[in-house]
Amino acid sequence: MNILDTLGKLASESGFAGFLAAGGWKNLVMIALACVLLYLGIVKKFEPLLLVGIAFGCLLTNLPGAGMYHLDMWDAYVAGTPYTTAAGEVIEHITFTTILHEGGLLDVFYIGVKAGIYPSLIFLGVGAMTDFGPLLAYPKSLLLGASAQLGVFVAFFGAVLLGFTGPEAASIGIVGGADGPTAIFLTTMLAPQLLGPIAIAAYSYMALIPMIQPPIMKLMTTPAMRQVKMEQRREVSKTEKIIFPIAVSAFVILLLPSTAPLIGCLMLGNLLRECGVTDRLSDTAQNALMNIVTIFLATSVGATMVAERFLSLNTIKIVLLGLVAFAISTVGGLLGGRIMYRLSGGKINPLIGSAGVSAVPMAARVSQDVGRRYNKTNYLLMHAMGPNVAGVIGSAIAAGFLLSVFGG
Amino acid sequence: MKGISESLLHPTLGTAGAVAVMGYLVVFFGLVLLLAVVTVMGRAMEPSRRKNARPAPGSPVPETAPPAERPAAKGTAGQLKLYNVSQRDAALIMAIVANQLQKPINELRFRSIKEVRDDEV
Known part of the structure; x- marks a missing residue:
């Protein structure tokens, strides 16, 4: 045995050699980006539950030689073309079974994203955590949830203008819904090649809501509007809370069948919470299940941030369009709020409109904070929760519409 | 596609x-x-x-007097007094205060919560 040859072979097969190969520098850039995202998640606490997992997935997928995620295998799966394994074997038709046999650990995790399982299970947990009481007490807040979807469609139009295909533009636009699982669900179906940048844009902007929204809220409202104290709403009965998820599932899914996985799981989670006889299931959906799925979802989404795909001009365009989508959705919600302020004779504080951009409960908290800045005795939180949860339903409907148009 | x-x-x-x-x-x-x-x-x-x-008409009124207030346990903050505030609103207010102060709610002591009407300010 020649020791030098053996050491040389070990060196050439190590991951370090991969950095010196053609395009290897891109992996280094991505590893640096993963470290920045880890810093933002851990130190700055930007959506840490997701960002830490996404960043670590990004780190793992960009370590040369680790073989945890195979971009070319997923490309072959999506396109229906043959795939050549590392051993040289040609596989004519890639299926989930092939991926289980040939793929790395993150490929296996990613099957849950591709099959739409993780976003739907996250919605189950979100439903179990959400109290729709404020929405039931003031159903008109559904209109604010609708008007705050403006950014989705403006960003979609902007993305087409910048040269993206229809399905790609739809996936970029949904960032304006400020709903991570919905954005991941739609992007996986329509433009899986953009999943990494879209997920990063969606979660980063959700974390930045307290910085993005207040200047827009100030610009779109007058001091008198911001000081409006809203009346306490009526009590909502237990029966209403139980019937609500059943009625929403039936009506929304009949209207747009493509929303079934998201709306179905959201409302099932809510029914588990409200029916009063499934406390154990509700608790599992809110905590254990949610946490487990979050780990799988975050790491597998991070795994899609492969250097050769992520480092492109399109990523910068997506990040900018995401910001536009968020800002315009906030404008849309505030415009809706202003209209309701006028129609109600000044009884509705338009600041609750900005909470229509999902991002539960962060956006409602921002409405509360901005409202209190102008009237110390004003508590808008419960009033803003109505549009906030309406935004979740609104963004699921927007995603369902885009999926039925571009999903083929 | x-x-x-x-x-x-x-x-x-x-x-x-x-x-x-x-x-x-x-x-x-x-x-x-x-x-x-x-x-x-x-x-x-x-x-x-x-x-x-609304209580149903003709529903029986309890004849017994309400039980006397039990003495507070050692080390507790005592009973929180609510004036024109529902328990739900009180819980909400305490959660908001804890959030604003960035303190765990069990480290704060609330003695009473009273609704102050606009005409009283």
């Missing part, structure tokens, strides 16, 4: 505009439909809500 027409795969600005407007209208339509359902549901529940809010 499998199964979609070329006009949707590479839409013109006109097509994209039409899809955007249609999408926004569909979201409104869906939520307006839901608004109607929720409103009808709320109206249908109104009689039972009123019934629950």
Whole structure:
């Protein structure tokens, strides 16, 4: 045995050699980006539950030689073309079974994203955590949830203008819904090649809501509007809370069948919470299940941030369009709020409109904070929760519409 | 993308505009439909809500006096006194205060919560 040859072979097969190969520098850039995202998640606490997992997935997928995620295998799966394994074997038709046999650990995790399982299970947990009481007490807040979807469609139009295909533009636009699982669900179906940048844009902007929204809220409202104290709403009965998820599932899914996985799981989670006889299931959906799925979802989404795909001009365009989508959705919600302020004779504080951009409960908290800045005795939180949860339903409907148009 | 027409795969600005407007209208339509359902549901529940809010006529009035207040356990903050504030609102207010102060709620002591009306300020 020649020791030098053996050491040389070990060196050439190590991951370090991969950095010196053609395009290897891109992996280094991505590893640096993963470290920045880890810093933002851990130190700055930007959506840490997701960002830490996404960043670590990004780190793992960009370590040369680790073989945890195979971009070319997923490309072959999506396109229906043959795939050549590392051993040289040609596989004519890639299926989930092939991926289980040939793929790395993150490929296996990613099957849950591709099959739409993780976003739907996250919605189950979100439903179990959400109290729709404020929405039931003031159903008109559904209109604010609708008007705050403006950014989705403006960003979609902007993305087409910048040269993206229809399905790609739809996936970029949904960032304006400020709903991570919905954005991941739609992007996986329509433009899986953009999943990494879209997920990063969606979660980063959700974390930045307290910085993005207040200047827009100030610009779109007058001091008198911001000081409006809203009346306490009526009590909502237990029966209403139980019937609500059943009625929403039936009506929304009949209207747009493509929303079934998201709306179905959201409302099932809510029914588990409200029916009063499934406390154990509700608790599992809110905590254990949610946490487990979050780990799988975050790491597998991070795994899609492969250097050769992520480092492109399109990523910068997506990040900018995401910001536009968020800002315009906030404008849309505030415009809706202003209209309701006028129609109600000044009884509705338009600041609750900005909470229509999902991002539960962060956006409602921002409405509360901005409202209190102008009237110390004003508590808008419960009033803003109505549009906030309406935004979740609104963004699921927007995603369902885009999926039925571009999903083929 | 499998199964979609070329006009949707590479839409013109006109097509994209039409899809955007249609999408926004569909979201409104869906939520307006839901608004109607929720409103009808709320109206249908109104009689039972009123019934629950009012004690039924002729319902027996408890004859026994309420039990005497038990002394507070050692080390507790004592009973929180609420004036014109429901327990739900009180819980909400305490949560907001804890959030604003960035302190765990069990480290704060609330003695009483009173509703101050606008005409009292």
